[in-house]
Amino acid sequence: xxxxxxxxxxxxxxxxxxxxxxxxxxxxxxxxxxxxxxxxxxxxxxxxxxxxxxxxxxxxxxxxxxxxxxxxxxxxxxxxxxxxxxxxxxxxxxxxxxxxxxxxxxxxxxxxxxxxxxxxxxxxxxxxxxxxxxxxxxxxxxxxxxxxxxxxxxxxxxxxxxxxxxxxxxxxxxxxxxxxxxxxxxxxxxxxxxxxxxxxxxxxxxxxxxxxxxxxxxxxxxxxxxxxxxxxxxxxxxxxxxxxxxxxxxxxxxxxxxxxxxxxxxxxxxxxxxxxxxxxxxxxxxxxxxxxxxxxxxxxxxxxxxxxxxxxxxxx
Amino acid sequence: xxxxxxxxxxxxxxxxxxxxxxxxxxxxxxxxxxxxxxxxxxxxxxxxxxxxxxxxxxxxxxxxxxxxxxxxxxxxxxxxxxxxxxxxxxxxxxxxxxxxxxxxxxxxxxxxxxxxxxxxxxxxxxxxxxxxxxxxxxxxxxxxxxxxxxxxxxxxxxxxxxxxxxxxxxxxxxxxxxxxxxxxxxxxxxxxxxxxxxxxxxxxxxxxxxxxxxxxxxxxxxxxxxxxxxxxxxxxxxxxxxxxxxxxxxxxxxxxxxx
Numbered sequence: 001x002x003x004x005x006x007x008x009x010x011x012x013x014x015x016x017x018x019x020x021x022x023x024x025x026x027x028x029x030x031x032x033x034x035x036x037x038x039x040x041x042x043x044x045x046x047x048x049x050x051x052x053x054x055x056x057x058x059x060x061x062x063x064x065x066x067x068x069x070x071x072x073x074x075x076x077x078x079x080x081x082x083x084x085x086x087x088x089x090x091x092x093x094x095x096x097x098x099x100x101x102x103x104x105x106x107x108x109x110x111x112x113x114x115x116x117x118x119x120x121x122x123x124x125x126x127x128x129x130x131x132x133x134x135x136x137x138x139x140x141x142x143x144x145x146x147x148x149x150x151x152x153x154x155x156x157x158x159x160x161x162x163x164x165x166x167x168x169x170x171x172x173x174x175x176x177x178x179x180x181x182x183x184x185x186x187x188x189x190x191x192x193x194x195x196x197x198x199x200x201x202x203x204x205x206x207x208x209x210x211x212x213x214x215x216x217x218x219x220x221x222x223x224x225x226x227x228x229x230x231x232x233x234x235x236x237x238x239x240x241x242x243x244x245x246x247x248x249x250x251x252x253x254x255x256x257x258x259x260x261x262x263x264x265x266x267x268x269x270x271x272x273x274x275x276x277x278x279x280x281x282x283x284x285x286x287x288x289x290x291x292x293x294x295x296x297x298x299x300x301x302x303x304x305x306x307x308x309x310x311x312x313x314x315x316x
Numbered sequence: 317x318x319x320x321x322x323x324x325x326x327x328x329x330x331x332x333x334x335x336x337x338x339x340x341x342x343x344x345x346x347x348x349x350x351x352x353x354x355x356x357x358x359x360x361x362x363x364x365x366x367x368x369x370x371x372x373x374x375x376x377x378x379x380x381x382x383x384x385x386x387x388x389x390x391x392x393x394x395x396x397x398x399x400x401x402x403x404x405x406x407x408x409x410x411x412x413x414x415x416x417x418x419x420x421x422x423x424x425x426x427x428x429x430x431x432x433x434x435x436x437x438x439x440x441x442x443x444x445x446x447x448x449x450x451x452x453x454x455x456x457x458x459x460x461x462x463x464x465x466x467x468x469x470x471x472x473x474x475x476x477x478x479x480x481x482x483x484x485x486x487x488x489x490x491x492x493x494x495x496x497x498x499x500x501x502x503x504x505x506x507x508x509x510x511x512x513x514x515x516x517x518x519x520x521x522x523x524x525x526x527x528x529x530x531x532x533x534x535x536x537x538x539x540x541x542x543x544x545x546x547x548x549x550x551x552x553x554x555x556x557x558x559x560x561x562x563x564x565x566x567x568x569x570x571x572x573x574x575x
Contacts (some may be wrong), residue, residue, distance in 0.1 A: 021418070022337070022419075022421075023339070023358070023372070023375060024369070024372065025360065025362050025367035025370075026367065026369075026397050046367070046368055047367065063535050096361045098337045098362060098366055099360050099369060114337070219436040283427060
């Protein structure tokens with residue numbers, strides 16, 4: 001039997017079920033399951049009630065949930081809430097009608113008679129809230145790819161930090177300062193405690209790249225102010241990461257997990273840049289007399305020029 | 317095929333939970349002026365609280381309004397609530413009448429027995445018991461016979477005691493808008509129906525409710541305790557004719573008016 005036949009038969013059976021029921025009323029119910037793992041059920045009804053929440057029975061796998069209720073214009077009552085983790089099939093029951101009405105879920109429509117319970121509707125896996133492990137995997141990857149290969153500006157800044165010295169300690173000190181700083185502002189910005197416009201943050205990030213590169217051309221020693229400046233720049237980069245993370249969105253169910261793993265992913269991305277640069281160049285070239293004049297200085301000049309170009313570009 | 321089976325099961329399960337409910341006409345006003353447009357909403361529900369039922373050609377067998385000796389179609393828009401509109405042309409009383417086509421309904425046995433008890437149809441329970449069918453689910457066809465009395469306040473107009481000729485009908489024998497007590501008569505297939513439960517309920521006061529059986533002549537005399545909007549209703553049930561897909565036929569009669 002072809003799909004079209006099955007559809008036709010299904011429709012015929014649905015119509016038959018209408019005929020074997022009550023008069024059709026004016027109530028209409030539409031259920032939506034969203035990508036952000038929320039459900040939304042709109043009930044169009046001419047009936048009035050002081051307690052619409054009591055009239056609606058929304059269940060996942062038999063477990064009743066407590067939706068937030070809003071009365072919208074056009075006689076619409078909206079029930080909204082988070083789809084529970086590991087949610088079982090969705091069922092709907094509306095106790096505020098004596099007539100038949102249609103429940104629409106996507107392309108599926110079912111006729112319900114008065115206060116009957118709907119046929120269980122299994123949710124596809126992508127609609128269910130992700131498990132913690134899924135979130136960890138996903139946001140680690142998002143954080144990492146935001147640096148490599150996604151964030152050339154952050155790569156250049158980290159290279160700028162790296163090119164200062166061939167010794168491990170100055171690099172580690174700077175990376176630590178940078179990491180602590182961007183973690184602070186990423187968290188504060190995501191939680192809405194700090195808010196700086198990208199029109200300020202983005203040019204400043206570009207300027208920070210130029211600054212570290214220019215300083216690399218003048219000295220190979222880690223000055224105390226440089227650590228402070230890298231820390232300050234880290235604060236700016238953190239706000240930039242927050243902007244990106246806001247665009248990606250954070251799962252409501254695993255907010256903190258996502259925030260922390262994204263930050264760890266960013267960190268791993270930076271370490272990958274430093275590790276890559278060390279393996280490719282510094283490991284064999286750092287002792288050579290030409291390393292600083294022929295490599296560090298021209299590379300820093302190129303990075304500085306790019307940083308200045310971006311600064312101007314982002315200001316415009 | 318699995319999916320089809322699932323749908324069949326779903327349909328069966330769903331129809332099994334259906335309840336039977338009252339059906340009545342609720343006009344936008346019971347006291348219109350001559351020439352005023354009055355909407356007539358159809359309602360299904362309980363305790364005078366109901367859902368609007370949009371106009372449906374599939375549902376309507378006849379939907380008319382009587383003024384004097386004239387009977388006119390109640391016009392309306394398909395699939396819209398209110399189901400109909402009337403405009404009275406002369407002063408006095410007018411009666412809107414609605415008769416539905418047959419509608420199939422299924423109830424599980426327990427629900428059906430409960431319904432029979434609530435609606436005063438114990439004699440059907442007795443027949444089922446005699447046939448050893450008490451545990452058998454109900455397969456019935458139901459019909460609606462609803463009437464509503466409009467009153468412009470002047471004398472004359474429709475003969476409110478004139479039957480529409482419905483198979484089951486509540487006939488007011490005294491003016492429902494003014495007379496105390498109010499006498500109504502039940503006619504089933506043109507003959508008085510004795511021993512039927514008649515319920516009168518007030519729209520805004522659930523405690524103002526009368527349940528009474530019709531006498532040998534099919535009559536009840538009602539002392540309605542207060543003014544306001546009232547519904548009088550009764551349900552009649554008979555075995556369905558052989559050869560149909562139903563075991564029983566139920567007939568729901570109602571009369572709404574304001575006094």
